[in-house]
Amino acid sequence: MFSQTVEYALRAIVFLAGKPFESALPQNSEQIATTTKVPHAYLSKVLKQLTEAGLIHSRRGANGGFVLARDPNELTILEVVNAVDPIQRIKKCPLGLSSHGIRLCPLHLRMDQALASVEHAFAATTLAEILADPNPSIPLCNFPEKPTSKTTRSKK
Amino acid sequence: MFSQTVEYALRAIVFLAGKPFESALPQNSEQIATTTKVPHAYLSKVLKQLTEAGLIHSRRGANGGFVLARDPNELTILEVVNAVDPIQRIKKCPLGLSSHGIRLCPLHLRMDQALASVEHAFAATTLAEILADPNPSIPLCNFPEKPTSKTTRSKK
DNA sequence: TCTTTAATGGATGTCAATGTCCATAATAGA
DNA sequence: TCTATTATGGACATTGACATCCATTAAAGA
Numbered sequence: 001m002f003s004q005t006v007e008y009a010l011r012a013i014v015f016l017a018g019k020p021f022e023s024a025l026p027q028n029s030e031q032i033a034t035t036t037k038v039p040h041a042y043l044s045k046v047l048k049q050l051t052e053a054g055l056i057h058s059r060r061g062a063n064g065g066f067v068l069a070r071d072p073n074e075l076t077i078l079e080v081v082n083a084v085d086p087i088q089r090i091k092k093c094p095l096g097l098s099s100h101g102i103r104l105c106p107l108h109l110r111m112d113q114a115l116a117s118v119e120h121a122f123a124a125t126t127l128a129e130i131l132a133d134p135n136p137s138i139p140l141c142n143f144p145e146k147p148t149s150k151t152t153r154s155k156k
Numbered sequence: 157m158f159s160q161t162v163e164y165a166l167r168a169i170v171f172l173a174g175k176p177f178e179s180a181l182p183q184n185s186e187q188i189a190t191t192t193k194v195p196h197a198y199l200s201k202v203l204k205q206l207t208e209a210g211l212i213h214s215r216r217g218a219n220g221g222f223v224l225a226r227d228p229n230e231l232t233i234l235e236v237v238n239a240v241d242p243i244q245r246i247k248k249c250p251l252g253l254s255s256h257g258i259r260l261c262p263l264h265l266r267m268d269q270a271l272a273s274v275e276h277a278f279a280a281t282t283l284a285e286i287l288a289d290p291n292p293s294i295p296l297c298n299f300p301e302k303p304t305s306k307t308t309r310s311k312k
Numbered sequence: 313t314c315t316t317t318a319a320t321g322g323a324t325g326t327c328a329a330t331g332t333c334c335a336t337a338a339t340a341g342a
Numbered sequence: 343t344c345t346a347t348t349a350t351g352g353a354c355a356t357t358g359a360c361a362t363c364c365a366t367t368a369a370a371g372a
Binding site: 109 | 265
């Protein structure tokens with residue numbers, strides 16, 4: 001139901017949000033791709049979208065990469081989703097019937113309510129909440145920090 | 157977020173559910189396609205899926221067509237959706253990390269909860285409810301009965 | 313039995329999402 | 343200024359959802 005692109009964008013954002021805000025070194029796309037298990041070239045496109053949406057900052061060249069642009073406390077899942085694949089609420093009857101204006105028929109009203117529930121759930125969750133989640137046995141899909149046994153900055 | 161196929165399947169089912177249960181004449185695919193504004197040939201494929209799922213019955217030949225197989229009171233939107241494009245709940249970490257068993261990380265847990273809310277909303281709504289909805293200005297996207305001004309059974 | 317009607321099945325076409333590859337532009341550091 | 347690094351941009355390949363078309367099969371009715 002959610003696109004791959006959404007899945008990838010969220011993984012990348014969670015990864016970046018795991019770094020200290022405003023003091024983190026940029027993470028390059030290859031690092032992100034490896035950790036999040038997203039195809040590298042495709043992830044670059046997704047990161048570009050997130051950059052254009054203003055959710056992350058990018059820097060080219062040596063030691064370049066991506067950093068979060070917003071405090072994880074002020075960044076919701078919904079914003080990430082909407083940056084790459086916006087939730088399309090149903091605003092008017094998909095059959096284009098003129099008999100009623102903007103008001104939806106009972107069927108589409110319920111479909112839209114389902115979409116609204118997703119939108120609401122996503123709007124209510126910040127990145128900070130996800131990172132702070134006291135989920136005992138599961139860190140963050142290995143995300144923030146769970147190296148197999150090597151220091152963080154070990155460039156071969 | 158919902159596929160076209162789901163949209164089409166729901167339209168067709170709502171249309172059929174608008175006919176008197178167990179006493180309705182079969183509606184052929186062309187009638188359904190016209191009223192629901194769904195491409196005829198494609199709708200046939202969708203109707204086949206609904207037939208295979210046991211939600212409707214089909215009959216070939218003259219005066220053939222499709223009728224609802226179940227009482228609209230006992231038929232939920234979810235069953236229709238699942239017949240053509242099942243809601244895929246997230247059952248294990250999409251990254252395939254072995255570090256945790258079936259338990260989801262906080263990110264995917266929330267994504268799954270959003271899916272769950274959709275699933276729940278759809279499971280809680282029957283076709284009968286949709287048809288009985290006291291929606292004043294909007295009948296049913298013209299569905300059950302709202303002819304521009306001609307009798308129901310007028311075959312040119 | 314013949315004709316008409318309508319679902320079924322299979323082949324094929326189209327397009328957007330996903331994914332890959334490579335050249336180019338920008339930046340850091342020597 | 344030169345080189346290494348890394349994001350960006352564009353071209354292209356792949357795949358599945360959506361859609362169309364036509365031949366075949368089943369059923370009704372005369």
